[in-house]
Amino acid sequence: MSANQIVLTPDNLLRPEVLALRAYHVPPSSDMIKLDAMENPYLLPPELRELIAQRVADAHINRYPDAGAHWLKEDIRSLLDLPPGMDILLGNGSDEIIQILAMAVAKPGAKLLAVEPSFVMYKMIATFVGMDYVGVPLAEDFSLDLHVTLAAIEQHQPALVFLAYPNNPTGNLFDADAIERIICAAPGLVVVDEAYYAFASDSFLPRLAEFPNLLVMRTFSKLGMAGLRLGFLAGERCWLEQLEKLRLPYNVGVLTQAVAETLLQHHEVLVVQAEQIKQDRTWLYERLVGTVDVRAYPSEANFILFHVAHADHVFAGLKQRGVLIKNLNGGHPALTGCLRVTVGTPEQNELFIRALQESLLHG
Numbered sequence: 239m240s241a242n243q244i245v246l247t248p249d250n251l252l253r254p255e256v257l258a259l260r261a262y263h264v265p266p267s268s269d270m271i272k273l274d275a276m277e278n279p280y281l282l283p284p285e286l287r288e289l290i291a292q293r294v295a296d297a298h299i300n301r302y303p304d305a306g307a308h309w310l311k312e313d314i315r316s317l318l319d320l321p322p323g324m325d326i327l328l329g330n331g332s333d334e335i336i337q338i339l340a341m342a343v344a345k346p347g348a349k350l351l352a353v354e355p356s357f358v359m360y361k362m363i364a365t366f367v368g369m370d371y372v373g374v375p376l377a378e379d380f381s382l383d384l385h386v387t388l389a390a391i392e393q394h395q396p397a398l399v400f401l402a403y404p405n406n407p408t409g410n411l412f413d414a415d416a417i418e419r420i421i422c423a424a425p426g427l428v429v430v431d432e433a434y435y436a437f438a439s440d441s442f443l444p445r446l447a448e449f450p451n452l453l454v455m456r457t458f459s460k461l462g463m464a465g466l467r468l469g470f471l472a473g474e475r476c477w478l479e480q481l482e483k484l485r486l487p488y489n490v491g492v493l494t495q496a497v498a499e500t501l502l503q504h505h506e507v508l509v510v511q512a513e514q515i516k517q518d519r520t521w522l523y524e525r526l527v528g529t530v531d532v533r534a535y536p537s538e539a540n541f542i543l544f545h546v547a548h549a550d551h552v553f554a555g556l557k558q559r560g561v562l563i564k565n566l567n568g569g570h571p572a573l574t575g576c577l578r579v580t581v582g583t584p585e586q587n588e589l590f591i592r593a594l595q596e597s598l599l600h601g
Contacts, residue, residue, distance in 0.1 A: 255365050262362070270562040271589055273580040276406075276434075276541050278462035280511045280583065286504055293496045303492040310495050313502040314470060321447040325475045327482060330489050332433060332457040332469035333359055336400070338484045339429060339453075339471075340367045343397040351396035353382065355407060355570040357431065360400045372396060376572065380408040380535065382416045388423050397426035403442065404434045407566055407578045409537030411440055421449045427477070429453045434539035436461045436512040437519070446473060453477060460540055461508050463501060466494045515540050519581045525591045531598055541580045546598065549575045555597025561590050 244250060249257065267274070282290070304310075307328050314326055329335035336359055340350060344367045352360040354373040364371040374390045377383045391399070399420065404411045421428045428451055430442040435456055443454045457469035468490065471478065501508065519537060526534035526544050533545040546552050549567035556563060564578040579590060 253368075255368075259362065259365060262358070265562065267562050270557070270560055271582065271586050272562055273582050273586065273590060274562045274564045274578075275464070276460055276539070276580050277464045278460065278508075278511060278515065278540070279581075279586060280462070280514065282462070282501075283507060286500075286507060289504075290497050290500050293500050294493060297492050297496045299492050301492070302488050303490060303495055305488055307490045307495050310490070310499050310502075313499055317502060317505060318443065318472065320472060321444065323474060324446050324472055325478050327471045327478045327485065328490050329469045329471065329485070331459060331467040332431065332455055333363070334485075334489065335455055335469050335471045336360065336363050336429075337366065338481055339398060339427070340364060340369055341484050342481055343426065344369050345397070348397040349394050350398045350400070351390060351394060352400040353387065353405070355380075355566075355572050356400070356402050357406050357433075358569075369398075370394075376405075376408070378572075380405065380410055380572070382412045382420075384413075384416045384419060387416075387420060391420065391423050391425075395425050399424050399426065399428045400431055401428065402431040402433065403440075404438050404538045406433065406539065407541070407543055407564070407573070407576075409535060409539045409541060409543050411438060411538045414440060414442075417442070418449075421452050424451060427451050427453060429455050429471075431455045433457045434460055436509075437516055437540045438538040443472060450474065458498065458501075462511060463498060466498055468494055468498050512540075515581050518584060518587060521584070522579070522581055522587045522591070525587075526594075529591070529595060529598070532594070541578050543576055543578050545575045546577065547575065549577055552594070552597045553577055555600065556590075556593050559593035559596060561593045563590070 311326055311328065340363050349370040349372050350360065350364040351372040351374060353376050361371050372390055372394045374387050375383065401412065401417055432441055432454055433456065435441055442452065446452055446454060453471055453473035455469065455471050523534055523542055526532050526542060531546060535543045549565065553565040566573040566576045566578055
């Protein structure tokens with residue numbers, strides 16, 4: 239190496255916006271009651287687990303998967319009853335789909351717009367692909383500030399808009415008429431992210447044909463398949479045909495396809511579990527509302543956002559008592575003092591409430 243040669247390091251090779259990022263952090267959770275990641279807490283019935291075990295045993299893992307996941311897509315289509323002319327694209331969870339969408343529209347100067355606080359991956363993936371990100375603040379009650387949002391769309395002309403419905407981490411459904419106004423005003427694609435559709439009272443999926451720039455994204459992770467990493471995007475074929483060009487080959491593996499096909503053929507089991515989670519959510523919300531010094535926010539997802547004084551101390555107190563939830567304090571100014579708890583089983587919810595009350599009293 240010559241004396242004048244620069245030593246290669248990440249600092250002088252990587253993009254500065256990548257260097258400035260913080261990796262998505264997943265805390266260790268062994269030996270904890272895990273209520274931090276919006277997972278379905280219920281196991282599958284033994285007979286269904288046995289059926290899955292047989293499917294896995296018979297899977298040809300020595301071969302590449304069906305690149306188009308044709309049988310799996312047929313199972314999903316049959317469940318959705320999509321409007322005519324609509325199709326689906328499969329992704330490794332919804333994160334990959336967000337990245338595909340961002341890559342597709344990332345012309346020089348293109349902008350991605352989302353409301354805040356919302357799913358952190360919208361902003362992170364915009365950075366990954368070199369797009370400008372525009373964050374629009376929600377109203378104080380976490381509802382859409384329609385005037386501010388429409389003004390931002392007019393000013394920035396975003397190529398891509400994401401709206402989580404229900405929103406994460408706030409749990410609320412935005413006003414459907416306001417979303418319709420945003421879709422009509424947007425010059426680019428609007429993606430309604432329905433990751434928590436199984437627990438919500440409304441969906442834009444049946445309305446896909448009404449808006450030529452609307453796409454609806456869902457994941458099966460919250461329904462009980464978090465370990466499979468399977469999401470999909472629904473919309474007009476003219477969009478999905480182009481987006482398919484950016485989907486990496488074999489992105490949905492052999493085992494994911496086999497297990498997901500089996501589960502979707504027994505979809506009623508997952509629906510029953512989702513209904514149970516909604517009942518558990520009601521119980522948990524009522525207990526949080528009845529706890530002194532706690533402000534809980536209504537939710538149509540499988541989690542509840544709540545505010546406490548000294549959130550970091552309460553969070554630490556919960557961990558000391560073996561309960562792991564999500565600490566959002568400091569993540570966004572609107573979430574100061576906020577924690578988020580996933581709805582667990584009745585036993586887990588009771589243990590959480592007891593641990594929360596003790597943490598509020600003693601830290």
